[in-house]
Amino acid sequence: MTRWFTALCLLCVALVVSLSAQTPAPASASSPAAPITVIKAGRLIDPETGTAALNQVIVIEGERFKAIGANLPIPAGAEVIDLSKYTVLPGLVDAHTHMGMTYKEQPENNYYYLTYITDSTPLRAIQAASNGMQLLNSGFTVVRDVGNNALYVDVALRQAIEQGWLPGPTVIPSGPMIGSTGGQFWPTPEMYKQHNIMFPEYIDANSSDEIVRAVRENMLFGARTIKLCIDCKPWGYSVDDIKLAMREAATGGCKVEGHVQTAAGAQRAIDAGIYIIAHGTALTPEHHRQMAEKGIYLAGTDTPFTPYRGTEAAYKRAIDSLRDAWEKKVPLTYSTDFDYWNERMKDPKTGRWLTRGELTIAFLQTWKAAGIPPADTLRAMTINGYKAADIVAERGPIKPGLFADLIAVPGDPLADVDALRTVAFVMKNGMVYKRDGVMTPADFFHPGPVRMPNGRWTR
Numbered sequence: 001m002t003r004w005f006t007a008l009c010l011l012c013v014a015l016v017v018s019l020s021a022q023t024p025a026p027a028s029a030s031s032p033a034a035p036i037t038v039i040k041a042g043r044l045i046d047p048e049t050g051t052a053a054l055n056q057v058i059v060i061e062g063e064r065f066k067a068i069g070a071n072l073p074i075p076a077g078a079e080v081i082d083l084s085k086y087t088v089l090p091g092l093v094d095a096h097t098h099m100g101m102t103y104k105e106q107p108e109n110n111y112y113y114l115t116y117i118t119d120s121t122p123l124r125a126i127q128a129a130s131n132g133m134q135l136l137n138s139g140f141t142v143v144r145d146v147g148n149n150a151l152y153v154d155v156a157l158r159q160a161i162e163q164g165w166l167p168g169p170t171v172i173p174s175g176p177m178i179g180s181t182g183g184q185f186w187p188t189p190e191m192y193k194q195h196n197i198m199f200p201e202y203i204d205a206n207s208s209d210e211i212v213r214a215v216r217e218n219m220l221f222g223a224r225t226i227k228l229c230i231d232c233k234p235w236g237y238s239v240d241d242i243k244l245a246m247r248e249a250a251t252g253g254c255k256v257e258g259h260v261q262t263a264a265g266a267q268r269a270i271d272a273g274i275y276i277i278a279h280g281t282a283l284t285p286e287h288h289r290q291m292a293e294k295g296i297y298l299a300g301t302d303t304p305f306t307p308y309r310g311t312e313a314a315y316k317r318a319i320d321s322l323r324d325a326w327e328k329k330v331p332l333t334y335s336t337d338f339d340y341w342n343e344r345m346k347d348p349k350t351g352r353w354l355t356r357g358e359l360t361i362a363f364l365q366t367w368k369a370a371g372i373p374p375a376d377t378l379r380a381m382t383i384n385g386y387k388a389a390d391i392v393a394e395r396g397p398i399k400p401g402l403f404a405d406l407i408a409v410p411g412d413p414l415a416d417v418d419a420l421r422t423v424a425f426v427m428k429n430g431m432v433y434k435r436d437g438v439m440t441p442a443d444f445f446h447p448g449p450v451r452m453p454n455g456r457w458t459r
């Protein structure tokens with residue numbers, strides 16, 4: 001009996017050893033044998049204080065930071081990555097974008113009703129996966145993706161990245177935008193009544209019951225934030241409607257962002273104490289004053305005037321508005337509202353198409369034109385972004401215990417924020433995605449194991 005038991009145990013051990021040899025856990029799987037990586041950082045920026053420390057050692061165990069400091073001992077067997085020529089800083093955040101929507105001049109004349117008809121949900125999911133990798137390549141490790149994502153493309157992308165199918169930023173998905181009848185569409189009666197064109201691009205929710213149902217459905221299907229059309233129609237949401245959505249969202253741990261396009265809508269969102277206001281165009285200096293007082297985040301979507309987008313007049317308004325919000329001390333985030341493409345989106349020097357990441361970082365132009373100091377721009381792109389995404393307790397800052405996301409750039413972004421345009425190194429969850437300016441995503445691609453919602457990896 002004892003001999004049989006011993007033999008059985010040996011067989012089990014052999015089986016486990018051989019199985020684990022065949023299916024190695026990804027570097028990010030946390031286990032006692034999690035690999036140790038050490039980064040030697042020439043300069044390490046703390047965006048919270050706007051300061052930098054020289055010659056820091058960052059110890060990473062598995063997918064999390066373990067220790068950060070000068071002259072830390074390097075553990076035996078650690079992989080050492082030498083970034084002593086670089087400035088290391090936390091990953092960047094686009095606090096308002098749309099990875100699963102690309103409207104174009106041809107064939108749809110920038111009319112996204114047509115994009116919605118020509119591009120299926122699966123196609124848009126693949127666009128979103130590609131956009132996510134392009135954003136990660138430019139140092140964006142967190143993205144709030146807030147609506148216009150067909151049938152929960154944003155949620156699927158979050159899950160695919162989280163489960164380990166492919167590399168990409170941490171996605172904070174909203175699911176479809178919730179609005180009163182019509183959302184941002186002005187459909188014909190035929191398209192509205194006979195073809196149900198609103199869903200899944202928008203969820204019509206008018207009464208209190210419908211608002212509660214819509215918020216619950218989005219959370220059920222995986223939303224991590226809730227997006228409301230406050231004033232997309234003259235029959236937009238009241239202060240009470242917004243408060244109701246916020247209460248309901250809180251039951252599922254979600255904060256609420258309001259799309260705002262009128263001064264009256266902005267005031268209702270502020271009066272309700274909403275978490276984030278998207279789009280700065282309708283905001284007055286008085287709105288900024290109230291937002292600062294209440295600590296309401298601004299995702300201003302501050303589009304620069306470039307050869308491929310914008311007008312000089314709109315650009316001037318965006319600069320003035322961003323400048324005023326900064327002067328009033330509104331908690332600012334970096335945001336783009338990117339969801340379009342045209343053939344003029346080329347590097348003027350080389351003629352090469354710009355990537356989604358390069359197009360996103362190009363919004364720095366507005367921040368520089370508004371005279372925002374680099375330290376404050378950096379804070380908007382990092383700390384404020386993590387807080388607006390409501391993830392600051394688990395990832396973002398380079399602190400022991402948090403997920404190991406970081407980037408490195410040549411130069412010093414605290415002196416010249418344009419240094420962020422050239423990201424040479426990207427780490428996400430302790431895995432290297434870009435090294436010496438070249439993407440190295442191979443380690444992220446594997447057919448399993450899959451990370452489950454409880455954070456464990458399947459075996």
Ligand SMILES: [Zn+2]
Nearest residue numbers: 096097098337
């Ligand atoms: Zn948007």
